[in-house]
Amino acid sequence: MRINTLVNLLLILFISSTANSKEIAVLQSEVEELLNKWQIEEASDTADLLSNLSYSNEDKKIAFYLKSVTEFYKGNYEKAVEYGNRVTTKEINVIDDDIFLDHILRVSNFGMKFNEVETKHFKFRYSHPKDVILTRYAEKVLERAYHEVGLDLDIYPQEPVIVEIYPDLENFIIASTLSEKDIKTTGVVGICKFNRIMILSPRLLPKGYSWFNTLTHEYTHFLIFIKSENKTPVWLHEGIAKFEEKRWKDKERNILTPFYESLLAKALKDDKLVPIEKMHPSFGKLSSSYEAQLAFAQAGTTIDFLENNWGKGTIKNLLTTLKERDDYRASIKEVTGLEFEKFYNLWVEDLVTKDLSERIPELEIDEIRFKKRDNSEYIGEDLIDIKDIRAREYSRLGDILRTRGRLKAATYEYEKAMHFDPISPVVLNRLASSKNALGEYEESEQVLTPLLEFYPEYFDTYINLGLIYLNKSNLVKAEEALNNAISINPFDPQVHIDLISVYEIQGLSDLVEKERDVLRTILGEVSKDE
Numbered sequence: 001m002r003i004n005t006l007v008n009l010l011l012i013l014f015i016s017s018t019a020n021s022k023e024i025a026v027l028q029s030e031v032e033e034l035l036n037k038w039q040i041e042e043a044s045d046t047a048d049l050l051s052n053l054s055y056s057n058e059d060k061k062i063a064f065y066l067k068s069v070t071e072f073y074k075g076n077y078e079k080a081v082e083y084g085n086r087v088t089t090k091e092i093n094v095i096d097d098d099i100f101l102d103h104i105l106r107v108s109n110f111g112m113k114f115n116e117v118e119t120k121h122f123k124f125r126y127s128h129p130k131d132v133i134l135t136r137y138a139e140k141v142l143e144r145a146y147h148e149v150g151l152d153l154d155i156y157p158q159e160p161v162i163v164e165i166y167p168d169l170e171n172f173i174i175a176s177t178l179s180e181k182d183i184k185t186t187g188v189v190g191i192c193k194f195n196r197i198m199i200l201s202p203r204l205l206p207k208g209y210s211w212f213n214t215l216t217h218e219y220t221h222f223l224i225f226i227k228s229e230n231k232t233p234v235w236l237h238e239g240i241a242k243f244e245e246k247r248w249k250d251k252e253r254n255i256l257t258p259f260y261e262s263l264l265a266k267a268l269k270d271d272k273l274v275p276i277e278k279m280h281p282s283f284g285k286l287s288s289s290y291e292a293q294l295a296f297a298q299a300g301t302t303i304d305f306l307e308n309n310w311g312k313g314t315i316k317n318l319l320t321t322l323k324e325r326d327d328y329r330a331s332i333k334e335v336t337g338l339e340f341e342k343f344y345n346l347w348v349e350d351l352v353t354k355d356l357s358e359r360i361p362e363l364e365i366d367e368i369r370f371k372k373r374d375n376s377e378y379i380g381e382d383l384i385d386i387k388d389i390r391a392r393e394y395s396r397l398g399d400i401l402r403t404r405g406r407l408k409a410a411t412y413e414y415e416k417a418m419h420f421d422p423i424s425p426v427v428l429n430r431l432a433s434s435k436n437a438l439g440e441y442e443e444s445e446q447v448l449t450p451l452l453e454f455y456p457e458y459f460d461t462y463i464n465l466g467l468i469y470l471n472k473s474n475l476v477k478a479e480e481a482l483n484n485a486i487s488i489n490p491f492d493p494q495v496h497i498d499l500i501s502v503y504e505i506q507g508l509s510d511l512v513e514k515e516r517d518v519l520r521t522i523l524g525e526v527s528k529d530e
Contacts, residue, residue, distance in 0.1 A: 024050065024059050031066045035073060037229040040195050041159065044070040061087050065101060072104045073195040075123070075162040077111035080104055107175050114164065121146050123160045128167035131201050133490055133518050138163065138215055141487075144248040145216045152244060153220075154316040155227045161219070162196035169370060172200050182284040186292035187368045190214040191284075192221035204370050206381065207459040208489025217245035227319040231326045235279040239299030240315055243307075255304045258359040258454045260297035265356035266363075267294055273348075274298060289365040305347045310336055360423065360454060362387070382426050391421035395430060402434060410434050425451050429460040436464065441472050459488040466498050478502050493522055 027050040034043035047070045051063040068083035084105050114125035117135040122142055124135040142163070150156045166172035173180055175198055176191045183189070189209050190199040197218040202208035220241040224232050232240075243253055256264075267273050274295045278286070286292045307314050314335055321331040329340040336343055364387060383399075386392040398413035414431035421427055428447050435444040445468050451461045462485035469478035479502050485495045496519040503511040 021059075024054065024062065027053065028062055028066065031070065035069065038195055038225045039229070040070065040073045044074060068101065068104055072108060075111075075196060077108035077114075080108045081112070084108070103174075103177070110171050110174070111164075118160060119143070121157065121160060123162045124165070125162065126165040126167070126201075128165075128201060128203070130203060130491065130521055130524070131165050131167060133521050134165055134201065134211075136518075137212070137486060137490060138165075141212045141215055141248045142219055145219050148247045149216065149220050149223060149244050152247065152312075152315060153223050153227055153240075153319065155223050157223075157226065161222060163215070164196055164198045165201050166198060167201055167203075169200070169204065172198065178282075178284050182282075184367045184370075185289055186284050186286055187289055187365075188284045189368070190218045192218040192225065197222060202489055203491045205489075206369060206371055208491065210457045210488055212248060212487040213245045213457075216248045217241045220244040220247075224319060227316070228322040231322045232319065233280070233328050234282060235276050235295070235299050236303075236318075236322075236328060238279070238283055238296060239303040240319075242296050242300035243303040243315075253304060255297070255300040256354070256356075257456065259363070260293075260300070261356050262358045262360040262363045263290075263294045263297045264301065264351060265358045267298075268348075268351060268356065289367055293365055301351065302347050305350055306336070386417070386421055386424050386426050388421045388424075391417040391419075391424060391427055394420070395427055398430060398434070402430075407434050407438050411438065423450060423454050425455040425458040425461060429458070429464055432464050432468070436468050436471065439471075441468055444468050457488060459485060459492070462488070463492065463495055463498075466495070470498055470501060473505075475502050475505060490518070491522055493519060496522070 027046060031043050031046045031050065034040075034046060047063065047066045051060075051067060054060045054063040064083045064086045068080050068087065071077075071079040071083060081104075084101055087101060110127075111125075113127050115127065115132070117124045117126075117132075117139075119139045120143065122139065124138055126132055126135060142161075146156065164175070166175065169180065169183070172178075173183070176183075176188075176193065178188060178191065189205075189211070190197065192198075197215070199211060199214055199218065202211045218241070221237060224237055224240055243255065246253065274286070274291055279295050279299070283292050283295055286295060303315065306318070318331055318335050321334050322328065325331050325334070332338070332340050332343050338346070366385070383392055383395060386395055394413045394417035398410040398417065401407075401413060402410035411431060411434045414427060414434060417427045418424070418431060428451055432444040432447040435441075435447065445465070448461050448465055448468075451458060455461065462481045465481040466478050466485060469475070469481060479499065482495050482499050482502070485492070489495075496515045500512055500515045500519070503509075503515065
């Protein structure tokens with residue numbers, strides 16, 4: 001494709017040293033079409049040739065504009081600004097008007113502040129000095145995703161994929177084009193757009209978020225864009241990304257967690273599934289956190305249903321068909337043999353036959369919360385997540401007793417709280433922590449075990465399990481639990497302090513020093529290598 005494009009355009013250049021307005025318009029349209037397909041290198045080559053063929057001031061302005069856009073998509077911020085500054089937007093007549101050029105310049109001016117770490121298949125960018133630790137873990141996660149998700153979708157990008165870690169909400173809003181309301185309401189912490197992956201640093205949230213899964217989720221979006229040439233509708237995009245997001249660690253997918261099962265059970269009972277049409281143009285635009293998560297549950301289980309019934313390889317075949325047909329109904333019919341309405345109804349029937357139940361009763365989904373400042377302490381703030389007022393008050397009393405060193409009394413109050421909210425991750429982690437401090441290791445572990453199924457992304461569970469296993473001298477499980485904690489919030493110093501203990505006991509001096517280096521970075525100290 002790229003060679004043919006170059007040959008054709010070089011012939012144009014050879015035939016005439018000047019180009020008429022019709023030729024300029026053809027090349028302009030070709031650049032825009034290539035960008036829309038995420039064929040960025042080809043778009044850049046075509047923009048270069050357009051620039052060479054442009055002689056009038058008007059044509060040059062169009063060429064400079066498109067060069068700014070292509071360099072922006074390539075992540076070359078300095079060049080994007082250089083070309084953008086050469087355009088007088090009021091005099092330019094292109095499909096993308098000066099609003100997008102203004103966006104390019106705003107994002108690029110911040111983007112030039114990024115530090116960059118390049119690996120075999122990725123370019124990681126960060127600006128906050130503590131976020132450098134994320135690049136160490138992200139490389140391992142995404143290299144696994146490169147091979148595993150690549151195998152599932154049959155695509156392996158040759159050019160390094162750009163991954164940008166945003167240090168604050170303000171710049172993420174600008175770069176992603178999402179509003180603060182979109183982010184807080186629907187919990188969007190990552191996005192794949194403009195030929196790059198963008199995520200918020202987990203440092204910004206009180207307990208982090210499942211950023212390993214988010215990276216893999218967004219990388220899957222990246223592959224879908226490329227594979228289908230940007231012809232996959234949002235609901236399928238999100239369904240495939242949800243289906244693949246744990247592929248960095250798990251071979252088997254399990255979309256129907258108690259969380260998603262509870263959402264789907266209630267929606268089926270109340271006949272309130274989210275219509276596919278409402279999922280456009282973005283899940284980030286849905287009306288509530290509850291609706292957004294229900295949409296993810298629906299889309300993810302649809303892909304699970306598709307692969308389970310039509311076999312492995314169905315997803316990559318679907319993406320290929322979407323590229324050719326640009327019609328999801330026709331594409332579903334081609335890979336399944338069913339009209340779309342029949343396929344959709346069979347998916348609903350399949351859910352009904354599973355006899356789903358609201359395993360998490362009265363499930364509520366709150367808006368995402370951010371730290372107010374980098375060094376905020378959020379001790380006790382998570383009490384707001386305990387919905388039952390009696391459980392909350394007993395937990396508050398337990399906190400007071402524990403701070404006074406009265407662990408037995410605190411445990412008693414947490415147990416009373418547990419009576420009113422038996423699967424609250426907040427209550428159970430407080431209870432387990434107190435029992436662990438009393439040396440009741442087995443009981444402490446038993447308290448936390450249900451949370452691994454019901455709330456598998458709750459940070460405190462893993463840090464408490466890590467300490468429990470460390471106290472029980474089960475170093476393998478301690479390391480596993482602490483690494484799970486890192487996949488949610490690597491900025492908690494206790495995680496690395498406990499990992500240092502695990503590695504010191506085993507005499508693994510190299511790993512001890514790596515954890516100490518991470519700890520120094522988190523605490524704002526200077527590494528010995530700096």
